[in-house]
Amino acid sequence: MNRYAAESSGFQFGHGFPMTLWVKRLLIANFVVFLAGELGLIPLAVFNALAFGVPDSLLRPWSIVTYMFLHGSFIHLFGNMLILFFFGPPLENKWGGRFFIQYYLVCGLGGALFSVLLYSILGPTVMVGASGAMFGLLLAFAMNWPDAKIYLYFLFPVPAKWFVGVLGLITLFATVRGSGGGVAHWAHLGGMVSGFIMLRWGDRIGRATKRAFVKDRPSHVKVERGGATGPPRKPAARRGRKGVDGDSLDEVDRILDKIRETGMESLTDRERSFLDEMSRRYKSAPKGRTH
Numbered sequence: 001m002n003r004y005a006a007e008s009s010g011f012q013f014g015h016g017f018p019m020t021l022w023v024k025r026l027l028i029a030n031f032v033v034f035l036a037g038e039l040g041l042i043p044l045a046v047f048n049a050l051a052f053g054v055p056d057s058l059l060r061p062w063s064i065v066t067y068m069f070l071h072g073s074f075i076h077l078f079g080n081m082l083i084l085f086f087f088g089p090p091l092e093n094k095w096g097g098r099f100f101i102q103y104y105l106v107c108g109l110g111g112a113l114f115s116v117l118l119y120s121i122l123g124p125t126v127m128v129g130a131s132g133a134m135f136g137l138l139l140a141f142a143m144n145w146p147d148a149k150i151y152l153y154f155l156f157p158v159p160a161k162w163f164v165g166v167l168g169l170i171t172l173f174a175t176v177r178g179s180g181g182g183v184a185h186w187a188h189l190g191g192m193v194s195g196f197i198m199l200r201w202g203d204r205i206g207r208a209t210k211r212a213f214v215k216d217r218p219s220h221v222k223v224e225r226g227g228a229t230g231p232p233r234k235p236a237a238r239r240g241r242k243g244v245d246g247d248s249l250d251e252v253d254r255i256l257d258k259i260r261e262t263g264m265e266s267l268t269d270r271e272r273s274f275l276d277e278m279s280r281r282y283k284s285a286p287k288g289r290t291h
Contacts, residue, residue, distance in 0.1 A: 010026070020097070030080070106128060107194050210250070
């Protein structure tokens with residue numbers, strides 16, 4: 001039986017749960033980069049070029065990604081990788097690898113983006129670490145399993161929704177107050193905010209972006225194939241799907257692509273409910289004549 005189980009009492013997991021592919025890759029990549037730095041294989045000049053700094057990042061655009069794989073100390077690395085180890089696999093298991101790594105990177109990018117947005121307040125900054133992505137994972141975990149118990153200091157069980165909620169408030173307060181102490185609180189906040197936006201409105205933003213940059217072929221254009229011309233044929237995948245709007249069709253196509261890539265078990269409860277609703281609407285729609 002799968003160790004991951006979303007039940008009425010919340011999410012349950014323990015030691016021995018299966019390690020997922022992208023979590024494993026990220027763990028290895030972060031530890032290898034840290035070890036290389038400790039052994040002197042990454043010169044200080046290279047380390048600084050890979051770190052994210054404002055406004056220097058304009059000259060080093062790659063640093064918006066590379067900074068996530070650098071850590072200033074073993075404690076810094078260990079804390080982030082501990083979060084990834086415990087909270088990454090259930091999310092990747094639920095979402096599938098493709099969405100998981102996209103979400104991870106978006107949260108990391110959000111942490112860097114907040115450094116840019118708050119430049120007028122923070123001034124010049126240099127930042128390393130995957131904490132923005134880690135805070136995004138914590139938020140996603142709490143949104144999926146709000147009643148799961150997170151053991152504070154490995155002793156005190158706290159529901160995930162309260163743990164992450166209080167953590168978010170502390171991060172917001174530290175960012176507004178400007179208390180640093182060597183910790184980029186704004187990056188943590190950026191990871192949580194960007195993660196929330198992606199989970200809540202990511203599909204809508206993606207469809208809007210697709211419509212803005214990918215133009216459909218005009219309906220009056222004739223298609224010539226093998227010397228034959230005529231009005232464009234209706235796409236086969238969309239024939240007979242009456243009573244369903246274009247956005248819903250795009251969402252169905254996205255979910256079907258996800259099933260082909262990662263299987264039915266990777267679907268979220270929302271996606272399963274959406275497919276059920278689309279199936280009911282399709283069956284109740286009047287059928288057109290076919291040739």
